[in-house]
Amino acid sequence: xxxxxxxxxxxxxxxxxxxxxxxxxxxxxxxxxxxxxxxxxxxxxxxxxxxxxxxxxxxxxxxxxxxxxxxxxxxxxxxxxxxxxxxxxxxxxxxxxxxxxxxxxxxxxxxxxxxxxxxxxxxxxxxxxxxxxxxxxxxxxxxxxxxxxxxxxxxxxxxxxxxxxxxxxxxxxxxxxxxxxxxxxxxx
Amino acid sequence: xxxxxxxxxxxxxxxxxxxxxxxxxxxxxxxxxxxxxxxxxxxxxxxxxxxxxxxxxxxxxxxxxxxxxxxxxxxxxxxxxxxxxxxxx
Numbered sequence: 581x582x583x584x585x586x587x588x589x590x591x592x593x594x595x596x597x598x599x600x601x602x603x604x605x606x607x608x609x610x611x612x613x614x615x616x617x618x619x620x621x622x623x624x625x626x627x628x629x630x631x632x633x634x635x636x637x638x639x640x641x642x643x644x645x646x647x648x649x650x651x652x653x654x655x656x657x658x659x660x661x662x663x664x665x666x667x668x669x670x671x672x673x674x675x676x677x678x679x680x681x682x683x684x685x686x687x688x689x690x691x692x693x694x695x696x697x698x699x700x701x702x703x704x705x706x707x708x709x710x711x712x713x714x715x716x717x718x719x720x721x722x723x724x725x726x727x728x729x730x731x732x733x734x735x736x737x738x739x740x741x742x743x744x745x746x747x748x749x750x751x752x753x754x755x756x757x758x759x760x761x762x763x764x765x766x767x768x
Numbered sequence: 769x770x771x772x773x774x775x776x777x778x779x780x781x782x783x784x785x786x787x788x789x790x791x792x793x794x795x796x797x798x799x800x801x802x803x804x805x806x807x808x809x810x811x812x813x814x815x816x817x818x819x820x821x822x823x824x825x826x827x828x829x830x831x832x833x834x835x836x837x838x839x840x841x842x843x844x845x846x847x848x849x850x851x852x853x854x855x856x857x
Contacts (some may be wrong), residue, residue, distance in 0.1 A: 600787060604780050615774045625769070629777040633786070640787045 581652045589653040597643050607636055610654055614661050617725060621665045623679040631668060635661045655731040658721070662735060678716045680708055684724050704758055715750040722747050 589606060596603040614635060619628040638660050646656065669676050685704060708716065717736060721727045727735065732743040 600784065607780050607783065608778075611778045612771055612774050615777065616769065619769055625773075625777075632777065633783060636783055637786055637790065640783070641790065 581654075586650075586652050590648050593643060593646060593653060596640075600640055600643075603640060603643070606653065610657055611636075613654070613725070614657060617658060617720075618661050618665055620679055620681075620720060620724075621662075621676060622668070623677050627668070631661070631664045635664050638664070649734075651731055651734055655727070655734050658725070658727070658731075658735045659737070676713055678708075678713065678720075680705075680716075680720070680724075688723055700758065704754075707754075707757060711750065711753070715746060715753075718743060718746040719750050 592602060592606055596606075611632070615628060615632050618631050618635070619625070622628050622631065635657065639657060665676075685701060685708070689701060689704065711719075718732055721732045721735060722729075729740050729743045729747070732738075732747075733740040736743065738746075
């Protein structure tokens with residue numbers, strides 16, 4: 581995301597403070613992404629719709645308190661969505677679910693390896709099921725949501741070096757087990 | 769999930785309605801809290817006033833104050849005459 585885009589979104593937020601209807605543009609832009617992000621962590625459509633709506637409601641409620649820290653507005657949105665998901669699991673006393681779409685895994689493998697077969701995909705899907713939640717979180721944000729380490733650190737409330745370390749460890753495991761050429765910075 | 773399916777859940781109008789309802793509710797709660805604070809202060813003021821009144825009314829001799837002052841005047845006159853007598857002797 582370019583600096584100009586970040587500034588443009590911030591100007592929409594400034595306008596939304598006076599007139600909440602102006603927020604509609606950002607709602608339309610980010611609804612699908614936030615929906616998918618929450619859906620991957622709940623695997624329940626109705627629950628996702630509720631949490632998503634709650635996320636945007638919290639954003640509207642706290643617009644006055646929003647401070648620009650050089651990060652895109654979406655980082656704040658993801659952070660609130662993540663907090664809402666965690667709150668739900670704490671309330672229900674259930675353990676977090678991670679459902680990664682097969683299609684996204686296919687995309688990732690296509691980028692990382694020229695030759696792959698169905699067996700590798702199935703093995704990888706099974707492998708991802710056993711990965712710890714904190715590693716899945718960073719992988720999801722890094723490769724499926726395309727976030728940089730600064731944003732990941734902000735969303736997950738960890739340090740930037742912590743985010744890098746988690747990603748590195750998760751990728752190292754994938755490299756060792758599947759011989760994938762996914763680069764640490766995710767660009768290739 | 770397909771974007772068509774996600775679009776079924778996207779409803780900005782409903783979100784705005786909920787937001788406005790929330791604002792109204794917050795305003796009502798705020799007003800109610802201010803009202804409660806004012807009522808509590810008023811009750812405290814009335815209690816303190818009554819307590820002070822009771823304290824003043826409950827002091828011994830305050831009811832007979834006017835009578836005793838008259839008596840005091842009489843007795844001072846009497847003592848004055850006694851004093852003059854003593855001087856004379």
